Amino acid sequence: MSFVGSVRAYLQFARCAFQRRAAYRLANWTGIAVNFFFFLVHAQLFVALFGTRGTVAGWQAAEAVRYFATSEALLMVLGVMSTQTGLEFAERVRSGDVAVDLVRPVRLWARYVAESYGSAAYYVLMRASILYVAAVALYGLALPLNPEVLLAPLSIALGVAMAATLMYLASASAFWTEQAHGPLSVLLVAIFFFGGIAVPLDFYPAPARLVADLLPFRGAVYTPVALASGKLRGVALLFGLLHQIGWLGVLVLVAQRIEQRGAAHLAVHGG
């Protein structure tokens, strides 16, 4: 297939994923309510923790509240909250339906990433914007106006690809074990813990922080969220972006290899 043709195919996958999300409006509003409740819990906790203290670990209370407004807004955009699409992919492998996908001239992981971008576009428009505005209005938060924030869209785009590739890799384990619930749930915990979803990484003690900085998971959450909430500058910003680009490169290479091996290993039951 020509280059233009394959780009068009991937765009179409993204469009379909967008439309699939858009079909369930009420579900999106439900999700907004849930995300907002989690935002409230985190914001309330950090306001209580800071109390009258000014700065802890380089953070102020309002910055922490803004971090959680940003993270709850972006979690669905980044696609790190649910393993649903991963489980669906694993089920296609188990049932053998994936054979049909492999016949097509598209790479499975790239299709997975394209679909994640489609969903992400929907969630930017219909979830992140609404949540962020509501959170900012409720707490009277100042918007992050430092110029570094202009790099946030790039970092978010890298984060979406990282999260999607990680999810793809975890669900591709189904080529060997028929199910992928296990690897997917381990992945979700890793993203939760090393991504700083409950607590920004700056509050982690040095050894835990070092591990989080070395592993890929922070690139799927912490880097884009901290950058978009105005907390990533200078060297930390440079490291964050290079970490994302470097790990994404590695993950993509691994995904390519896994796909070839998985396809070779696949045995579809006849019938």
Place this chain on the structure above:
Amino acid sequence: MRSVLSDLDLYVRLIGASVRSQMQYRLNFAIRAFGDSLVVIGDFLPLYFLVRAFGGLQGWTLAEIALLYGMVETSWATIEGALWGFERFGPYLIEGRVDRWLLRPRGVILQVAAHWFEIRKLGRVAQALLVLGIAIWVLRLDGRGLAWVATGIAGGTLFFAAVVILGAATQFWTLGQTAELQNMLTYGGSAALTFPVSIYSTWFRRIVTYGVPLAFVNYFPALAALRRTAAAGWPAFVPWLSPIVCLGVLLAARAAFAQGLRRYESTGS
């Protein structure tokens, strides 16, 4: 009484079948149970980091927060495993599979609950109990304190069962689109209840005390166990209300589910 026993017998038999089916993919089961046991560590470690970075939380020590966490996590993980059958209730409704349950001479709630027990959640219950045990040991709770902890866990179990059943009930009206709503009170509720309700600002505290009675799940029983009810500014009878409030919520959820069931109109397939 006999019908309760026969319901229980049926529940145990069906759960046995579901457990056997889950053991078919052994490797995956092992990895998944491992992943689930990590959840507790993944939940609790960040908490420890926070309390460490801030040096406590408005007079609450790490052990006291661990007590709150252990109580709420034990209740929620138990219900998440035991009522996992409700996880896919929305799709069942859409596919018209609820018909089957209506045909059989048993309660629908019992049948949905019994058709799947997620055993890997037992690993999480065990981990939550471990955190709870350490907290109890560090705090040197006496028999009276332990009785309150047990009361809190029992009440919490009723409360989370109510939320799951209520979540399923709303789907009769929204056909599965509100499946996520219950997460606000289950995952969100347990996240909120990991910390003493007293730290929240007035309006949020009122919501989680009088609006959705989350405070009755573990906060009041824990206050009683720690002999802090009066110091926290609550009359001595308030912790005694906990099991009553939780049971009340469960009965309300059951009534809502029955109401929804009356509305159910299959798919015609």
